[in-house]
Amino acid sequence: MKRYTVVGAGLVGSLLSLYLSKKGHQVDVYERRKDPRKNKKSEGRSINLALSERGWASLKEVGIEKEVLFDAIPMYRRVMHDIEGKLSYQDYGKNSQAIYSVSRGGLNRLLIEKAESKPNIKISFDHKCIAANLNDASVTFEHQRKTNEIKNDAVFGTDGAFSKIRLEFQKRSGFSYSQDYIEHGYKELNINPGPDGSFRLEKEALHIWPRGGYMLIALPNPDGSFTCTLFFPMKGELSFESLDSSNKAKEFMSQNFGDALELMEDFENQWNTNPTSSLVIIKCDPWNVKGKSILLGDASHAIVPFYGQGMNSGFEDCRVLYEIMEKSDNLESAFESFSTTRKPDADAISDLAMQNFVEMRDLTGQPDFLLRKKIENNFSNLYPDKWMPLYSQVTFSQIRYSKALAEGKKQDAIMQKVMKIQNIEKLWNSEEVNNFILNSLL
Ligand SMILES: Cc1cc2nc3c(=O)[nH]c(=O)nc-3n(C[C@H](O)[C@H](O)[C@H](O)COP(=O)(O)OP(=O)(O)OC[C@H]3O[C@@H](n4cnc5c(N)ncnc54)[C@H](O)[C@@H]3O)c2cc1C
Structure with missing residues (x-):
């Protein structure tokens, strides 16, 4: 021993x-x-x-995954909030595949x-x-x-x-x-539960407010609250440094994340007291x-x-x-x-x-990106042994990260060509597109 x-x-x-x-x-x-x-x-x-597949598999090996699951909230999809508060959706995986919010x-x-x-x-x-x-x-x-x-x-x-x-x-x-410190840091902000402990946003989802150079996300907690995280530049014209008062911060939040701000009752206090941390x-x-x-x-x-x-x-x-x-x-x-x-x-x-980060803060808000994901998912459903989307390889499998990265690069090159096919928005689930992908994989 x-x-x-x-x-x-x-x-x-x-x-x-x-x-x-x-x-x-x-x-x-x-x-x-x-x-x-x-x-x-x-x-x-x-x-x-x-928490996702790799974490679960490691917890399972020591026999504690069931207890962790007890307080975990499945998040089946991304819910994107645009600047007007309009929502769009993207499933994370197939059927009941989810990532889990845990404390x-x-x-x-x-x-x-x-x-x-x-x-x-x-x-x-x-x-x-x-x-x-x-x-x-x-x-x-x-x-x-x-x-x-x-x-x-x-x-x-x-x-x-x-x-x-x-x-x-x-x-x-x-x-x-x-x-290396990246340009962005983060601040956590809370959305309290509704009066009856209800969830004030869709519960079983990860919420994203993609805004190009920055973003807000929110994950649910069992008590009905959501923990939001604002990822934002630390310095510069529009940054944590420039939002140097809670009034300026509130103005910025109301212009960019209005529907979330409405749910943050004590925003000023949170902004002033919660730390800003670097990454x-x-x-x-x-x-x-x-x-x-x-x-x-x-x-x-x-x-x-x-x-x-x-x-x-x-x-x-x-x-x-x-x-x-x-x-x-x-x-x-x-x-x-x-x-x-x-x-x-x-x-x-x-x-x-x-x-x-680029995908979350920028691309998830773009129709082209959502179309691309739809095409990939459609092809993957038809040919599961030929195509597992990169996100699934990382999140819902135990494929080595290095292999997933290499596969993802190949898939990206193919999808860039697919997105250039004329009328792709109409042809997205056609035989022509599927054959194009199949041939590209040869
Ligand atoms: C904003 C944010 C969001 C994140 N979200 C996710 C997510 O959704 N999913 C995910 O998988 N990961 C996420 N992470 C990453 C995750 O938090 C870390 O990867 C994880 O905490 C690493 O665990 P660790 O035990 O290696 O380090 P830590 O969690 O940092 O634990 C280190 C421990 O060592 C102790 N320690 C430090 N110095 C000493 C010392 N000198 N002597 C004795 N003890 C010491 C500390 O007190 C601490 O308990 C996130 C990170 C951040 C910053």
């Missing part, structure tokens, strides 16, 4: 501890925050995330609860990692102004985008690292130091949230690493193999997430 240290009991670290404990190894988890189950109230607003705090608490119920997992809260020796897996933590060093067989860095463990990697020769992309390589230290989740690949895949890919990391570790008792070769095989997939979802 081995003894492992996991740094960070966020979404990925707490799930990882469940995986690592499966074979009977002892897992010591250290988390900087206080126990989130004890100060639920301090969380305030309900912040949610979209970030609720899911993290459940994972922690499950981890703590295992006799071989111990979680220490209020323990901040302040240093680590990656060669021998010793980690120093600060707790109540005292420090202590823990040395186990291996250390798993799941301490998020600004990982302290990764900082130790950065000091090593041969470690490549990049950190960062982090890439690094390699993710391991021999069989002693390894990074997973946002610590190794922080991505922008526009494909709803950050947590899902972090959860998939846990499953992929576990499968590799099951095949080999040699930690060094297992970590090496994970780092080299998973890295191209992390890079691919990072690129796909950026691409999807």
Whole structure:
């Protein structure tokens, strides 16, 4: 039996501890925050995330998907709100395929609860990692102004985008690292439930207000509220910086997102008190130091949230690493193999997430885009073994992200030609168009 240290009991670290404990190894988890189950109230607003196939598959493996599903809201389609408040719709997948809105705090608490119920997992809260020796897996933590060093067989860095463990990697020769802030940041705003706890927008949908250079989205919560997120430039003529008073912000919201603003009763207060946060992309390589230290989740690949895949890919990391570790008792070769095989997939979802931002904020509002999706879906229904739309590959399958990215490029080239066919808006489900796609795939 081995003894492992996991740094960070966020979404990925707490799930990882469940995986690592499966074979009977002892897992010591250290988390900087206080126990989130004890100060639920301090969380305030309900912040949610979209959970999809890769996440579900990883939760299933440790037997907790049913409990997560209990409080999850399926979102079967995108509902686009145009500037006049007119709605259009786009199904996410086929039949009952959906992405699920789950509470970030609720899911993290459940994972922690499950981890703590295992006799071989111990979680220490209020323990901040302040240093680590990656060669021998010793980690120093600060707790109540005292420090202590823990040395186990291996250390798993799941301490998020600004990982302290990764900082130790950065000091090593041969470690490549990049950190890029995108132009856009975000602010969360809430739509309260109706008086009887009803949903004031369509419940089982992800709402988007695409406005070209920026967008608002909203995901439902079980209490009838919606968490909205405004993705908007941080600086510039029209930006968080330029909307420097709640009056200016309200004016801007009323011009651009009037139907949403009407539902935000205490908008000014929310605008003034909710933080404006930036979005960062982090890439690094390699993710391991021999069989002693390894990074997973946002610590190794922080991505922008526009494909709803950050947590899902972090959860998939846990499953992929576990499968590799099951095949080999040699930690060094297992970590090496994970780092080299998973890295191209992390890079691919990072690129796909950026691409999807353009699609969400701009294209979803355009009739041509909706027509293109209709053609793709129609063809995919007729020839499911020949065409799975890129969105489905990423969201409703476990196809490697790198493969999905490559397939998506091929599909894009074909669809660009299809959209140039004369009278395509009339011919969209014709034999001619379907044959054209079939021939292009040869
Ligand atoms: C606006 C927004 C929307 C998003 N929406 C989605 C979505 O819809 N779907 C999706 O799949 N993903 C989404 N994501 C991404 C998702 O939030 C992250 O990918 C996910 O939280 C990563 O989990 P993690 O455990 O790796 O990191 P984190 O969640 O950041 O957890 C890291 C943990 O480590 C702890 N820690 C940090 N430093 C230390 C230290 N020195 N010592 C000890 N502990 C430490 C932290 O307290 C924390 O508990 C979104 C992200 C953003 C910003």
